[in-house]
Amino acid sequence: MTKLTFPFKVDIDFATGHVTAPAKVLTRRLSDLQGLFMDSAAYEQMLSRENPVLYDVYEIQVPEEAGHLASCTTVIYPGKVGKEYFFTKGHFHTIEETAEIYTCLRGEGYLLMMTRDGRSRAIKMTPGVSAYIPPYWAHRTLNCGGEPFVFYGVWPADAGHDYAAILDKGFKQRVMEVDGKPAVTE
Amino acid sequence: MTKLTFPFKVDIDFATGHVTAPAKVLTRRLSDLQGLFMDSAAYEQMLSRENPVLYDVYEIQVPEEAGHLASCTTVIYPGKVGKEYFFTKGHFHTIEETAEIYTCLRGEGYLLMMTRDGRSRAIKMTPGVSAYIPPYWAHRTLNCGGEPFVFYGVWPADAGHDYAAILDKGFKQRVMEVDGKPAVTE
Numbered sequence A, B: 001m002t003k004l005t006f007p008f009k010v011d012i013d014f015a016t017g018h019v020t021a022p023a024k025v026l027t028r029r030l031s032d033l034q035g036l037f038m039d040s041a042a043y044e045q046m047l048s049r050e051n052p053v054l055y056d057v058y059e060i061q062v063p064e065e066a067g068h069l070a071s072c073t074t075v076i077y078p079g080k081v082g083k084e085y086f087f088t089k090g091h092f093h094t095i096e097e098t099a100e101i102y103t104c105l106r107g108e109g110y111l112l113m114m115t116r117d118g119r120s121r122a123i124k125m126t127p128g129v130s131a132y133i134p135p136y137w138a139h140r141t142l143n144c145g146g147e148p149f150v151f152y153g154v155w156p157a158d159a160g161h162d163y164a165a166i167l168d169k170g171f172k173q174r175v176m177e178v179d180g181k182p183a184v185t186e
């Protein structure tokens, strides 16, 4: 039985993704995504020159217990490693039978999803698109546009994050720039 | 264990609250809120002349099972019954230890919350405000502005809706127009 907790509010800036306190920002830089981009030579070369922020997550924290809902905005900045657009690490949920909803607030990107048994799906994200990530589907997002890609996500607060399978085996799909346009490849 | 379901997307119009298929619209008219407004004479008089739509809910339906997340937009139209602003029925969740998040997309309103043991809270909603309704708190929303009040909500899909306690005992707080401005009263 959950202890009584109290209502609160934050202010979300839909244009920048910024969220007021008590939200907390988590910043991921190029160096945090070692081994995940296809072109490792391009990755090492870029990292030798600079260590850019790939994305910021503004997390609205609540007790990590069943019944609560965690939420965040994510801001993925525009850019590529070689021909591959900046993306998030991607994860399964530790409690795999938990869903998540992502709603695009700004910019242009993709939501990539896959199951452990090899199914995959991609959803193009533009402002107003609200995508349903059902239980069991790992998820990664990427910015394939020229401005920040901002989306809002909600998930069961006890779901947990399992990054290990993605670090180990990668994501089934990639989105690369081909002839100046994003192309989803398997 | 949840059966495998597949990703999908809808398009949400943040200005109007409309959501594309497979979302479904639920329309609540004045006649659906019998017995809930303070001024019953004003209610009966209004209903004898017209039966306006008080609010529309565009629900993005998923399996009503643990782990899934239901979501909707709600559009509450501007108007009053006597001095009391148009509101939603309000409910507890049947599974009381489940939260909900409401994020305002347009207009101006209030989110009223109360517990069964008599606590109450009110949060003013304007675009970008994201309010956390923790487990155990009943919730009602109302439009205290001059244009549609639109918000987006997410909740655990198995939470269920318990309207009975509100129909029986009402909501602890009300928001009335006093000297041309909204005032929260207990």
Ligand SMILES: [Mn+2]
Pocket: A091, A092, A093, A100, A139, A155
């Ligand atoms: Mn997740």
Ligand SMILES: [Mn+2]
Pocket: B091, B092, B093, B100, B139, B155
């Ligand atoms: Mn609810």
